[in-house]
Amino acid sequence: MTRSAYAVEVRNLHKSFGPLEVLxxxxxxxxSGQLVCIIGPSGSGKSTLLRCVNLLEEPTSGKVFVNGVxxxxxxxxxxxxxxxxxxxxxxFNLFPHLTVLRNVTIAQERVLKRSRAEAERIARAGLxxxxxxxxxxxxxxxxxxxxxxxxxxxxxxxxxxxxxxxDEPTSALDPELVGEVLAVMRKLTEDGMTMLVVTHEMGFxxxxxxxxxxxxxxxxxxxGPPEQVIGHPRHERTRTFLSRVLHPEA
Amino acid sequence: MVRRRAPSGNHSxxxxxxxxxxxxxxxxxxxxxxxxxxxxxxxxxWDAIRQSFLNTRIAKEGLPQLxxxxxxxxxxxxxxxxxxxxxxxxxxxxxxxxxxxxYRWIAAGYIEIFRGLPALVIxxxxxxxxxxxxxxYLPGGVYGMACLGLGLVSAAYMAETFRAxxxxxxxxxxxxxxxxxMPYGRAMVSIVIPxxxxxxxxxxxxxxxxxxxxxxxxxxxxVTSSQVELAKxxxxxxxxFANPTPILVSGMTYLLITIPLGYFARxxxxxxxxxx
Numbered sequence: 001m002t003r004s005a006y007a008v009e010v011r012n013l014h015k016s017f018g019p020l021e022v023l024x025x026x027x028x029x030x031x032s033g034q035l036v037c038i039i040g041p042s043g044s045g046k047s048t049l050l051r052c053v054n055l056l057e058e059p060t061s062g063k064v065f066v067n068g069v070x071x072x073x074x075x076x077x078x079x080x081x082x083x084x085x086x087x088x089x090x091x092f093n094l095f096p097h098l099t100v101l102r103n104v105t106i107a108q109e110r111v112l113k114r115s116r117a118e119a120e121r122i123a124r125a126g127l128x129x130x131x132x133x134x135x136x137x138x139x140x141x142x143x144x145x146x147x148x149x150x151x152x153x154x155x156x157x158x159x160x161x162x163x164x165x166x167d168e169p170t171s172a173l174d175p176e177l178v179g180e181v182l183a184v185m186r187k188l189t190e191d192g193m194t195m196l197v198v199t200h201e202m203g204f205x206x207x208x209x210x211x212x213x214x215x216x217x218x219x220x221x222x223x224g225p226p227e228q229v230i231g232h233p234r235h236e237r238t239r240t241f242l243s244r245v246l247h248p249e250a
Numbered sequence: 251m252v253r254r255r256a257p258s259g260n261h262s263x264x265x266x267x268x269x270x271x272x273x274x275x276x277x278x279x280x281x282x283x284x285x286x287x288x289x290x291x292x293x294x295x296w297d298a299i300r301q302s303f304l305n306t307r308i309a310k311e312g313l314p315q316l317x318x319x320x321x322x323x324x325x326x327x328x329x330x331x332x333x334x335x336x337x338x339x340x341x342x343x344x345x346x347x348x349x350x351x352x353y354r355w356i357a358a359g360y361i362e363i364f365r366g367l368p369a370l371v372i373x374x375x376x377x378x379x380x381x382x383x384x385x386x387y388l389p390g391g392v393y394g395m396a397c398l399g400l401g402l403v404s405a406a407y408m409a410e411t412f413r414a415x416x417x418x419x420x421x422x423x424x425x426x427x428x429x430x431x432m433p434y435g436r437a438m439v440s441i442v443i444p445x446x447x448x449x450x451x452x453x454x455x456x457x458x459x460x461x462x463x464x465x466x467x468x469x470x471x472x473v474t475s476s477q478v479e480l481a482k483x484x485x486x487x488x489x490x491f492a493n494p495t496p497i498l499v500s501g502m503t504y505l506l507i508t509i510p511l512g513y514f515a516r517x518x519x520x521x522x523x524x525x526x
Contacts (some may be wrong), residue, residue: 056425083431093426098445106440107430154428159430 004065007032007163007194008053013050013062022048024218026062030163030211035195037205037226040215041241044196050167050216053196054085063215067162084109086156090168092148094140094155100127101136104155112159118156124153130184145179150184157188166197202245206230215240293455305495312487312496319476320483322505326393327479331400332458338401339408344438346413357409362407373399373467392477396468404461413455415446455515459508480504 008030015023030120031037038046038193051057053064055071055078064071071081095103104123106131114122127133130150132143140148147183156164159204166185170178170234182204188195189208205226213227214237222229222238233239266274306387312320345357364372376399380386388394417444466481473482484500 008351052302053430056429079428079431080431082429085429087426087429089422089426091422093418093420095423095426095441095445107427107432110436110440111431155430 003225004068004070006030006065007034007067008196010049011055011063011065013049013052013064014060015045015052015057016060022218023052023059024108026215026218026220028195028213028220028223030194032194033192034210035189035193035197035208036194036211036213037209038196038198038204038213039223039241041201041244044215045209046215047167049197050165050198054082054087055216056087064159064202079111080086083107083159084162086143086153086159086161086164088149088156088164088166088169089154092140092145092172094148094152096140098139099136100132100138100140100143100151103140103151104158107155108158117168122158123154127151128156129157129187131180144177145173146180149173149181153181153184153188162194164193164195166195166199168198168200170199170201191235200245201241202230204210214241216241266323303498305493307494308386308487308491308495309377309499311491312483312499313449316480316483316499316503318502320480322476322478323468324462324465327396327400327468327509328462330393330397331465332404332461333459335403335404336398337404337409340412342405342409343412343416346409347416361406361409364402365410369399369403369464369467370470372403373394373470377471392471392473393469395471397399397463398470399467400464403464404457408454411450411457412446415450416442417443418449451523452515452519455511455518459511459515462511463504463505 008028010026010028013023013026014021024180026045026049028036032114040046048057052059053066053071055064059072062072065086069076069081071078077083094100095106098106101120101123104126105116105119108119109116109120124133124136127136130153132147132150132154135143135147135151138209140151143151152166153169168183170181173181178201182201185197185204186208197205197209203206207226209226211224212226213220214229214235216237221235222233228234229238230242233242259268289443311422342357342360345353346361348354348357355485379395390397423441423445427441428434432440465479466478468479469482469485473479478486480500480503484497487496488494
């Protein structure tokens with residue numbers, strides 16, 4: 001088994017859906033404790049790339065390492081690796097038939113084999129952390145989008161992940177609810193969590209990202225610190241994208 | 251009423267307005283209804299009807315066996331058949347969605363065959379199983395055969411219902427569960443199937459109503475007087491007394507169960523709509 005020294009390492013990753021090649025050879029790494037934002041136009045393959053990192057999408061070819069373990073190795077127990085990789089979805093994907101508390105405890109009990117009492121203790125602490133301690137008994141449908149997304153973050157964090165993946169976590173939210181989710185994510189960076197974030201929030205990327213990766217047409221066009229990629233983009237494609245995102249009326 | 255297009259100028263006088271047309275159509279429908287009722291009332295031989303179908307003396311002859319034997323057996327056949335069909339149906343639905351090709355083919359084949367066959371044919375074949383397999387015996391005798399027959403029939407329908415329910419659970423639910431490290435089977439059992447069940451409760455209640463009525467086919471298995479269900483009970487009583495009243499009574503007893511159950515199913519469906 002090949003090993004890797006990075007928190008995340010992606011080598012020559014290709015992904016096709018039938019005849020459509022979405023990722024055309026992606027190489028990048030994330031250091032432990034870094035926050036890397038992936039930006040790019042819709043259809044550029046950025047969500048597919050993120051979903052390949054925890055193998056929700058099976059790469060067509062190439063290698064993915066997380067914490068040194070090659071996930072694309074067919075002999076790897078993917079479930080055991082995946083429980084240490086938190087994922088937050090655009091549509092929250094809370095379990096609607098379970099209470100908020102149960103949403104956060106079920107995988108702790110079923111996967112990590114924690115006792116009910118321990119799982120609930122961890123869940124309540126986690127819900128407090130995202131400011132939703134008093135919503136433990138509510139059902140997801142009773143919460144706002146922002147609250148649901150914070151529960152989803154707490155659910156992922158309860159598994160003690162070493163890496164957190166965010167797939168456009170604020171894109172489905174009403175504008176006034178975006179801030180509360182970004183605030184929780186900002187707090188996570190202060191705790192030193194390794195994070196890979198697909199986002200359209202340029203302000204957030206600029207402020208908290210260690211690196212920004214711009215993807216277009218299934219390849220990485222630009223990869224560097226935010227002041228470079230967002231502040232002084234070298235490539236025409238990056239400039240065009242940024243001007244559309246930052247000045248949508250123009 | 252004349253509705254010829256009049257020369258321009260006074261056409262508004264002869265043409266009916268939309269409201270008048272509506273009133274005319276309405277009046278016409280009520281007229282037909284009243285005429286129909288009058289004809290039936292005048293032509294029917296009420297004494298004969300009362301004697302044949304509403305004969306309370308004969309209806310009372312069926313009590314209490316109507317409830318203690320016939321309804322009870324009908325319920326036993328229905329519930330055991332439903333439980334069997336439910337289990338097989340869920341298994342078939344999971345096979346239908348399996349990544350293993352042969353499972354999909356077997357499930358699809360079963361569903362096509364058993365949805366395409368009349369339930370009666372299945373019961374006739376089950377009744378003749380001992381001929382093809384000498385010594386063949388199902389635990390419970392007629393009860394076992396009824397359970398098998400009703401189960402085989404309802405499993406095909408329930409499998410399709412379960413499949414629709416499983417597919418109606420958003421893909422993100424499975425992805426969220428898998429991303430938390432749950433293996434596929436665990437995610438199915440803890441996350442997807444419970445949500446699918448909620449979706450299919452109304453159609454499954456309707457299936458229970460259908461099966462309750464189909465339990466009348468048990469009579470083709472050859473039952474003794476203690477194994478008799480509602481339809482055969484009514485028919486037997488009707489021949490004994492040479493009067494069809496018991497058949498009507500059996501019918502009413504079916505309705506006693508099916509109408510509240512159907513109402514319950516619609517209530518469930520409505521409350522689900524609101525919950526969405």
